[in-house]
Amino acid sequence: MAGLINRWRERLPVSAQTPVITLHEGNTPLVLAPRLAKRAGLGPEAVWLKIEGANPTGSFKDRGMTMAVSKAVEAGAKGVLCASTGNTAASAAAYAARAGLRCVVLLPEGAVALGKLAQALAHGAETVMVKGNFDDALRLAREGAGGTWALVNSVNPYRLEGQKTASFEVVEALGRAPDYHFLPVGNAGNITAYWRGYKEFDVERGSGRPRMMGWQAAGAAPFILGRPVAKPNTKATAIRIGNPASWDLAITAREESRGEIGAVTDKAIFEAYGLLAREDGVFCEPSSAASAAGLLAFAKKGGFKKASADLKVVLTLTGNGLKDPDSAKTLKSRIRTCSADAAAFKRLLAKT
Numbered sequence: 001m002a003g004l005i006n007r008w009r010e011r012l013p014v015s016a017q018t019p020v021i022t023l024h025e026g027n028t029p030l031v032l033a034p035r036l037a038k039r040a041g042l043g044p045e046a047v048w049l050k051i052e053g054a055n056p057t058g059s060f061k062d063r064g065m066t067m068a069v070s071k072a073v074e075a076g077a078k079g080v081l082c083a084s085t086g087n088t089a090a091s092a093a094a095y096a097a098r099a100g101l102r103c104v105v106l107l108p109e110g111a112v113a114l115g116k117l118a119q120a121l122a123h124g125a126e127t128v129m130v131k132g133n134f135d136d137a138l139r140l141a142r143e144g145a146g147g148t149w150a151l152v153n154s155v156n157p158y159r160l161e162g163q164k165t166a167s168f169e170v171v172e173a174l175g176r177a178p179d180y181h182f183l184p185v186g187n188a189g190n191i192t193a194y195w196r197g198y199k200e201f202d203v204e205r206g207s208g209r210p211r212m213m214g215w216q217a218a219g220a221a222p223f224i225l226g227r228p229v230a231k232p233n234t235k236a237t238a239i240r241i242g243n244p245a246s247w248d249l250a251i252t253a254r255e256e257s258r259g260e261i262g263a264v265t266d267k268a269i270f271e272a273y274g275l276l277a278r279e280d281g282v283f284c285e286p287s288s289a290a291s292a293a294g295l296l297a298f299a300k301k302g303g304f305k306k307a308s309a310d311l312k313v314v315l316t317l318t319g320n321g322l323k324d325p326d327s328a329k330t331l332k333s334r335i336r337t338c339s340a341d342a343a344a345f346k347r348l349l350a351k352t
């Protein structure tokens with residue numbers, strides 16, 4: 001059955017009357033990362049990547065959006081509204097197009113990756129550039145919502161319900177919950193949703209619970225400072241958020257799971273972004289690589305010292321690398337030119 005509402009219907013707040021707006025999101029691959037594992041000092045079958053870039057619009061946001069837009073249609077909304085660092089806008093635009101709803105997206109001017117903006121425009125979203133940051137845009141979105149406008153940011157409770165299904169998929173793929181789950185933290189909806197999903201399965205199936213390991217960019221790390229950041233700054237634009245909407249829920253996830261929320265520098269994030277692409281063959285966006293940078297930082301400080309032989313660690317790679325071509329251009333790479341001549345090409349090959 002295609003799409004996560006049909007797949008997990010009995011665990012979601014939908015009824016037979018709910019119209020299902022789906023682009024066949026969910027059911028994403030869980031892929032081993034043996035090289036990254038080695039760098040973390042772990043065995044070749046310890047580290048798994050949940051490739052959320054394989055969702056229809058290229059990020060995990062589709063999991064929440066199928067729910068939020070389906071419920072908006074059910075409630076009679078005529079349009080959806082969101083603030084976004086890019087991926088929520090891309091996803092809302094696609095699902096709204098599918099549903100025949102208007103879609104207005106509020107983006108922080110100059111801080112959205114090119115591919116994400118292209119998606120919002122291609123799907124016909126009415127795009128508004130806000131002279132401010134994401135937190136300003138979210139404030140405007142909240143004020144504009146109501147009446148026939150449904151707010152589809154992760155403060156919409158249906159978003160987190162859809163997103164929790166990623167945990168169900170991880171447990172089904174591994175046969176149990178992992179010991180640790182690493183993921184980037186921006187607005188903190190996803191860490192909240194994963195924790196909810198793991199708990200739900202554990203209560204019913206005894207599948208266990210991971211430690212939730214959330215990672216922020218050092219320049220946008222309100223959880224580390226213990227207070228909102230007025231001017232968040234990082235090149236990992238999807239987690240460039242100073243005042244997370246799901247603050248208390250994320251703290252609860254950290255406490256209940258005996259996990260951690262840490263920070264990694266942009267330098268560490270971009271290194272991990274390059275390593276994932278070069279050594280394990282997975283091209284994610286920079287924000288997603290915060291999970292891998294966090295894994296390496298945690299391993300380096302001896303976090304896995306007492307690890308069991310069958311340790312399982314899952315990293316969510318939240319979005320697809322193709323969304324952010326400008327960041328990709330900063331990776332170490334080489335392009336050579338060659339005349340259209342076989343002898344010249346053979347000389348070039350020999351030179352490596």
Ligand SMILES: *Cc1c(COP(=O)(O)O)cnc(C)c1O
Nearest residue numbers: 087186187188189190238318319
């Ligand atoms: C939205 C997003 C995040 C942050 O998720 P939150 O639920 O806001 O913490 C991280 N990475 C990518 C690629 C995203 O699109």
